[in-house]
Amino acid sequence: MPPPLVLPGLVLVLLGVVVGLVRPRVPARVALWTVGGLAALAAVVSVTTLAGLAASYLLDVNGLGAVVGYCVAVTGHRHVPWWLGTTALLGSVLVVIRMSRAARRRRRAGTGHEGRRLEVLDTSTPMAFAAPGSPGCVVVSRGMLEALDPEERRVLIAHERAHLDARHHRFLLAADLAVAAMPLLVPLARQVRLATERSADEMAVAAVGGDRDLVARAIGHAALAGDRVEAGGFLGGSVVERVAALSRAPVGTGVGVLAGAGGLAIWATAALLGMVQVVRLASLVAHLCR
Amino acid sequence: MAAPRGMGPLETEVMEYLWMVDSGTPAQVREALGADLAYTTVMTILTRLWRKGLLDRQRSGRAYEYRPVESQAQHRARGMRSTLDQAPDREAVLSRFVDELSPGDARLLRRLLERGPG
Numbered sequence: 001m002p003p004p005l006v007l008p009g010l011v012l013v014l015l016g017v018v019v020g021l022v023r024p025r026v027p028a029r030v031a032l033w034t035v036g037g038l039a040a041l042a043a044v045v046s047v048t049t050l051a052g053l054a055a056s057y058l059l060d061v062n063g064l065g066a067v068v069g070y071c072v073a074v075t076g077h078r079h080v081p082w083w084l085g086t087t088a089l090l091g092s093v094l095v096v097i098r099m100s101r102a103a104r105r106r107r108r109a110g111t112g113h114e115g116r117r118l119e120v121l122d123t124s125t126p127m128a129f130a131a132p133g134s135p136g137c138v139v140v141s142r143g144m145l146e147a148l149d150p151e152e153r154r155v156l157i158a159h160e161r162a163h164l165d166a167r168h169h170r171f172l173l174a175a176d177l178a179v180a181a182m183p184l185l186v187p188l189a190r191q192v193r194l195a196t197e198r199s200a201d202e203m204a205v206a207a208v209g210g211d212r213d214l215v216a217r218a219i220g221h222a223a224l225a226g227d228r229v230e231a232g233g234f235l236g237g238s239v240v241e242r243v244a245a246l247s248r249a250p251v252g253t254g255v256g257v258l259a260g261a262g263g264l265a266i267w268a269t270a271a272l273l274g275m276v277q278v279v280r281l282a283s284l285v286a287h288l289c290r
Numbered sequence: 291m292a293a294p295r296g297m298g299p300l301e302t303e304v305m306e307y308l309w310m311v312d313s314g315t316p317a318q319v320r321e322a323l324g325a326d327l328a329y330t331t332v333m334t335i336l337t338r339l340w341r342k343g344l345l346d347r348q349r350s351g352r353a354y355e356y357r358p359v360e361s362q363a364q365h366r367a368r369g370m371r372s373t374l375d376q377a378p379d380r381e382a383v384l385s386r387f388v389d390e391l392s393p394g395d396a397r398l399l400r401r402l403l404e405r406g407p408g
Contacts, residue, residue, distance in 0.1 A: 117323045118303040120310075135324045140310075150312040157307065157322045165325045207321050 008273035009049045009182065012042045015266060016188035023191055024241060026259035027251045028202045032195040034263035036171035039178040039185070039192050041270035046182035047095060048277035054092050055284035057085025098180035106173045113137035118157070120145070126225045128156055136164035147225030152218035155204050159215075162203035168196040194238060201242055202250075216246035304335050305344060305358065305365075313357035315350060 019038060023031045057080040080088070110133035113119055119139045121127070126144040131137045138160040145153055163169070175192035178185045205215050223239045251259075297305065300323075307322050308314055314322070320332040336356050339345045344365070347354040360368070377383040391399065 116299070116303070118306050120306060135326055138322075145310060150310065154311045154318075154322070157310070161322055161324065207318075 008045050008277055009042075011273060012038070012045055012270060013182075013184050013188075015270065016042065016185060016191065019266060020187060020191045022259075022262070023195060024198075024245060025251070025255075026262075027256045028195065028198040028245075030256060030259045030263050032168075032171060032192075032199045034259075034266055035188065035191045035195050036174055037263075037267050038270055039171070039188055040174040041267070041274050042185055042188060043099075043174065043178040043181045044274045045270070045277050046178065046185070047099075048274070048281045050088050050092050050095060050181070052277060052281045052284060053080055053084060053088035055281060056080045057082070057088060059284065059287065060085065095181050099177050102176040102180040103173065106169060106176060109169065110136070113139060126222065128160055128222070130160040130163035130168075132164060132167070132169040138164070144222065144225065148218060148221055151208070151214055152221055155208055155215050155218035156222065158204040158207035159200045159218075162200040162207070163196065166199065166203065168200065171196055194241065197242060198245060201246060205246070205250075212246045212250075216243045219243055219246070300331075301335055301339060304332070304339065305362075308345070308356060308358050309362040313355050315353045315355050317353065319356075 015038060016035075019035055023035065026034075060080060110131045113131040114133055114137075115135075116137045117135050119137055121139060121141040123141045124143040124146075125141055126147050128138070128140040128144050131139055138157055140156065140160070144156065148156060171192055175189035179189045201215055201219070204218075205212050208214055219239060219242055303323060304319055307319060311318075311322075316329060316333045316336055319336065320327050320329055323332070336345065336347075336354070340347050340356065344359060345356045346359050347356045349355075358365075374380060374383060388396070388399070
């Protein structure tokens with residue numbers, strides 16, 4: 001008997017929770033790639049699960065199954081109750097709309113700052129963010145600059161520039177798409193956001209010559225000055241977690257290698273689950289269309 | 291913000307950054323404005339700004355460390371003054387300028403004038 005169609009999705013949600021527990025203890029870059037990749041794969045699994053349910057249901061619909069050569073032995077086919085089937089059909093439509101909306105929102109994030117690399121907004125509200133694009137623009141407000149000393153400003157700019165140079169918006173897009181496909185993945189998306197911030201912090205540390213205390217101080221001062229929501233980028237994620245991570249020594253190479261291996265194992269698991277769903281869906285669709 | 295006179299967009303951004311952080315080497319400036327910029331491009335811009343007298347430089351190891359000669363406010367004020375100096379009808383330009391100030395800016399200007407010089 002094949003495992004239930006929704007099992008891979010549930011396993012991924014669980015994986016997301018486990019990764020969230022381990023993430024603060026592993027190198028920021030490894031963590032980011034692990035949770036980012038997991039989010040992308042989770043989006044694939046969610047979409048294929050939903051489409052699989054819908055396809056299975058269509059095979060069951062009276063008459064339709066016979067027309068398309070319905071056969072109980074179809075790989076991955078399971079009987080789907082009508083309420084689940086119709087929900088999956090409606091859900092599929094909803095998910096397509098939600099995902100295209102999420103993608104459009106992310107694409108718009110960089111507009112208005114094209115062709116510039118650094119922009120100062122003349123407002124006393126402390127805020128800073130990275131507007132992706134080419135070359136990508138770091139936007140800071142006068143209010144944020146006034147809250148920081150020159151060395152801390154160096155950190156602020158390095159942090160935002162790190163988001164752009166490391167293309168963090170792609171990881172965030174994967175997280176948004178995962179949530180659009182599966183609302184239960186909100187905690188995983190949060191992990192992705194935190195991981196981009198931690199990663200940018202570590203890149204800022206490197207940019208200011210390894211001074212972890214300076215980076216922690218800059219985040220602290222910005223947090224004291226800023227409205228958390230308005231400040232966006234620089235105060236994204238948990239300020240407490242970021243400062244705590246900076247006050248610890250950087251993670252050793254041994255842990256890094258181990259974490260990398262763990263990340264690859266998680267990817268492999270998620271990819272396998274994704275593949276199972278894709279194969280299921282493909283065989284169902286093949287039968288539906290014959 | 292409008293580009294100060296006689297500066298390209300990238301030059302403006304380099305100045306903007308150096309005003310924020312006080313000083314920087316070419317490597318630091320390049321890191322802040324984007325890794326896609328060529329090191330030589332940044333060096334050329336810094337050298338040009340130094341020739342224009344906008345930046346001071348000092349050896350720091352193998353590279354130069356650049357720092358703005360005057361603050362951003364001083365720089366902008368000098369730009370406004372030199373525009374005014376070029377005008378043959380100073381009074382007309384100045385009165386027009388005052389007429390078109392926003393209420394907030396007008397209040398600010400009045401307060402500054404009442405405070406007197408220094």
